[in-house]
Amino acid sequence: xxxxxxxxxxxxxxxxxxxxxxxxxxxxxxxxxxxxxxxxxxxxxxxxxxxxxxxxxxx
Numbered sequence: 001x002x003x004x005x006x007x008x009x010x011x012x013x014x015x016x017x018x019x020x021x022x023x024x025x026x027x028x029x030x031x032x033x034x035x036x037x038x039x040x041x042x043x044x045x046x047x048x049x050x051x052x053x054x055x056x057x058x059x
Contacts, residue, residue: 009015 009018
């Protein structure tokens, strides 16, 4: 009995395409995660600034 990956990697072009697609998918997930993290840090910084402005200690 042949396994699925034996059939995929028997054809070098299909195997390379499969590997490249996987690497591209991982790269896209990493880029999306970095951009999401930057957006959340920016939101958090804005919320902190707003909180500090609204809740200044009395002088």
